[in-house]
Amino acid sequence: MNNVVAPVPHGVTDPMVSHPVLIRRIIWENDDTFTLTLDMGDWAGPFRFKPGQFNMVYVFGVGEAAISISSDPHKTNLLDHTIHRVGTVTTALAQKKRGDVIGLRGPYGSSWPIDAATGKDVCIVSGGIGLAPLRPVVYSLARQRDLYKRIIVLYGGRSPLDLLYRVELEKWANENGIETLVTVDRGDTSWKGHIGVVTGLFNYIKLDARETVVFVCGPEIMMRYTVDELGRRGVPPDQVFLSMERNMKCAVGFCGHCQFGPTFICKEGPVYPLPKIRPLMERKEL
Amino acid sequence: MHTEDLTTILQQHPFLAGFIDEHMKTLIGCASNVRFAEGSTIIREGEIANTFFLIRSGRVALEIDVPGRGAIRVQTAGPGEVLGWSWLISPYRWHFTAVAVVETRAIALDGECLRNKCESDAGFGYDLLLRLAEVMESRLEATRLQLLDMYGLSAPEVRA
Amino acid sequence: MDVLTLEGLASLLSTLRSRGFTLIGPTVRDGAIVLDEIASTDDLPRGWKDEQEPGAYGLEKRGDDALFGYVVSQHTWKRYLYPPRTCLFSATKAGKSFDVHPTNGTSPAPYAFIGVRSCDLHAMGLLDRVFSTGPYADPGYVDRRTNAFIVAVQCTEPAGTCFCSSMNTGPRAKEGFDVALTEMIDGGEHLFLAEGGTERGRTLLASLSPRPAEKDEVRRAEGLFEKAEPLFARRMPSGRIRVMAEEAFDHARWDDIARRCLSCANCTLVCPTCFCSTVEETTDLTGTHAERWRRWDSCFTTEFTKVAGGNIRMSTRTRYRQWITHKLVHWVDQFGDPGCVGCGRCITWCPARIDITEEARAFLEPTVTSTNTQGG
Numbered sequence: 022m023n024n025v026v027a028p029v030p031h032g033v034t035d036p037m038v039s040h041p042v043l044i045r046r047i048i049w050e051n052d053d054t055f056t057l058t059l060d061m062g063d064w065a066g067p068f069r070f071k072p073g074q075f076n077m078v079y080v081f082g083v084g085e086a087a088i089s090i091s092s093d094p095h096k097t098n099l100l101d102h103t104i105h106r107v108g109t110v111t112t113a114l115a116q117k118k119r120g121d122v123i124g125l126r127g128p129y130g131s132s133w134p135i136d137a138a139t140g141k142d143v144c145i146v147s148g149g150i151g152l153a154p155l156r157p158v159v160y161s162l163a164r165q166r167d168l169y170k171r172i173i174v175l176y177g178g179r180s181p182l183d184l185l186y187r188v189e190l191e192k193w194a195n196e197n198g199i200e201t202l203v204t205v206d207r208g209d210t211s212w213k214g215h216i217g218v219v220t221g222l223f224n225y226i227k228l229d230a231r232e233t234v235v236f237v238c239g240p241e242i243m244m245r246y247t248v249d250e251l252g253r254r255g256v257p258p259d260q261v262f263l264s265m266e267r268n269m270k271c272a273v274g275f276c277g278h279c280q281f282g283p284t285f286i287c288k289e290g291p292v293y294p295l296p297k298i299r300p301l302m303e304r305k306e307l
Numbered sequence: 308m309h310t311e312d313l314t315t316i317l318q319q320h321p322f323l324a325g326f327i328d329e330h331m332k333t334l335i336g337c338a339s340n341v342r343f344a345e346g347s348t349i350i351r352e353g354e355i356a357n358t359f360f361l362i363r364s365g366r367v368a369l370e371i372d373v374p375g376r377g378a379i380r381v382q383t384a385g386p387g388e389v390l391g392w393s394w395l396i397s398p399y400r401w402h403f404t405a406v407a408v409v410e411t412r413a414i415a416l417d418g419e420c421l422r423n424k425c426e427s428d429a430g431f432g433y434d435l436l437l438r439l440a441e442v443m444e445s446r447l448e449a450t451r452l453q454l455l456d457m458y459g460l461s462a463p464e465v466r467a
Numbered sequence: 468m469d470v471l472t473l474e475g476l477a478s479l480l481s482t483l484r485s486r487g488f489t490l491i492g493p494t495v496r497d498g499a500i501v502l503d504e505i506a507s508t509d510d511l512p513r514g515w516k517d518e519q520e521p522g523a524y525g526l527e528k529r530g531d532d533a534l535f536g537y538v539v540s541q542h543t544w545k546r547y548l549y550p551p552r553t554c555l556f557s558a559t560k561a562g563k564s565f566d567v568h569p570t571n572g573t574s575p576a577p578y579a580f581i582g583v584r585s586c587d588l589h590a591m592g593l594l595d596r597v598f599s600t601g602p603y604a605d606p607g608y609v610d611r612r613t614n615a616f617i618v619a620v621q622c623t624e625p626a627g628t629c630f631c632s633s634m635n636t637g638p639r640a641k642e643g644f645d646v647a648l649t650e651m652i653d654g655g656e657h658l659f660l661a662e663g664g665t666e667r668g669r670t671l672l673a674s675l676s677p678r679p680a681e682k683d684e685v686r687r688a689e690g691l692f693e694k695a696e697p698l699f700a701r702r703m704p705s706g707r708i709r710v711m712a713e714e715a716f717d718h719a720r721w722d723d724i725a726r727r728c729l730s731c732a733n734c735t736l737v738c739p740t741c742f743c744s745t746v747e748e749t750t751d752l753t754g755t756h757a758e759r760w761r762r763w764d765s766c767f768t769t770e771f772t773k774v775a776g777g778n779i780r781m782s783t784r785t786r787y788r789q790w791i792t793h794k795l796v797h798w799v800d801q802f803g804d805p806g807c808v809g810c811g812r813c814i815t816w817c818p819a820r821i822d823i824t825e826e827a828r829a830f831l832e833p834t835v836t837s838t839n840t841q842g843g
Contacts, residue, residue: 035555035569035572035606036603036604036605037556037571037761038556038567038569039556039567040567041565043563081558081560081565081757082748082754082757084746084747084748085746107775108775121563122563122564122565124558124565266774267779268771268774268779270744270746271744271761273602273603274601274602275597275742275744276744276745276761277742277743277793278743278745278764278772280793280797282797283712283800283801284800288601288602304716306779306782306785307785307789
């Protein structure tokens, strides 16, 4: 090693500075998940994001959390973030009211390669809150419906009351020619839909394996067995994309927390093609 | 229903994909076509188990009655899938209740008939049981994953 | 090459001070040579030498008056370029909203680093790749780094734990400095061979009117490097070190290390290239003023990999594995070179005497590379 490098001057915008945005609307999706709609104000013009990207959401006096953007990439005046109340920051966000101000910086990360799906079938496999970073994909696909053949959304949740975006799921099915199949881990007698693991839904859709691009997001174990099932059904691995998650503090490749083997999930991820990420997923406690 | 029509239906059911003609002829003697109206009970927990169902259309939910919580549905089976294997294992009693969530059509295979055919024709029995074993493996895998409750808040096994 | 006398060196320092630089250099304190603000050559560790072995550090008298007769201590230059605690921004409540005041920008008076070793020069270059050459840059780091004046010192006596030679990061400093000095203290004369590495370095040297070095002096300096090479007590082995991150990912050796490693994080604190940090929020009692602080973190902490379901790396075993595989393997994937510069600090300051070169060697053993035995 003999290349000591002098620093490259940068037009130094500080990537760690948060920008205030207004909470325009709060929807509780289930007991511990809520969607914040943020008014981007002046920032709406310059702000652009791609499906799969995330923001660092800041609560004054509490801290930040990495949250996927779950709204339509075409509409940047209002941004949705669906949040699982699971820690200090997300609990603080859960206590916010309409009109409150939180901070935002982003967007960060890689995005779902929607272009790879042109002319093909697209299958979205999601579990739990994993549907949130995939919802922008569905909006984008629906916007140019003719570019794709079949669009299939498979969604698994804990129980009927835990399902996200129920109204939209129906809307997609009815208005955009999107095949939506929903399953839950268990239900009561009022639930007339499927019950079982999300991969069980493949039995009902007759996938054209070689012609399908698949986007998968959910708990890591769910993604693992989904990937196994896709392999059993003959979907080429380079047509499968996953969204990974790790602890994030900075989102810009400085803090080291989100490393997953050689990759920084905030930089090369969170969306990865399966061949790149598969060997890493098989290593325990990586 | 004519035997020829039944045979065609059976040949198209994924559970019997690749079933040889000879075994299909053995099987057809146990088969009949059935239909369940929406909401009707197909199987009742505790009752004698004597039917193996190949579902053609509709959806069946497996229920377990939990005192204080009511009937909890833990699995559904749909077109191309199967229902029930307690007909195979003594004392031949159902361990759960199954309800037609929507109108459901199926082929019902008589349990005792199947058991007798398995006894007398080992090749047939092996083929049938191998397919059944695959279904059980797939169900067990799914059940274990459902057991993990992975969409829940945090790891329940380590909650303080 | 020029020659500076002791007085010349003193002038170098005072000139830098008069130009507004804050001098940071080595000085003796609490039985160690630490980095601190210095005023003149009087503050330098004259006549001291460091004895370094795995898990052991001590100072000894040299018997001469060398100003730079030691190598590195537990302090690294990263504490000045990338401080242990930095306020990123402060925020003040303004009605329902809040005003944000970025604070990680221009820094105090520029630093002049006195006595930087080759290993540490390379370490700075590596940190540059993290903080200033990617799609995002840290403005505070870029500002301090761009303005820092670097007076390097050539290492001619490796310490017990040094292995820069096998990492191609020393002992000779070739670039990345403004001025480089080679101390020569034999034959009754105390001289410093000096070379400028940048325009401003050459200009500053010229302003001191040094005499040019004689051929003999240059030759003697070269001789010092030749004498140094065999003195290295350890080497990073060559070979496919990547095996520790791939085929040997679950090897029993990790359990062996886990029995020794205390997860104390010393290695990450003394390493000149470890850059992991965390970000924390503080508020005042009234709740109207908040600050966002970045502070050094370590992958050895239990909560480093905390996600909703728990901690991904749950044991010392896997956290040590993360540290060494990142340093020796994944740094290459991420930034093009290993993150290790062979300074030996992690070996010296590990209370369990774990030696990174020895662990790397263990993974290159044929029994490891040919079979992948499952760990306990």
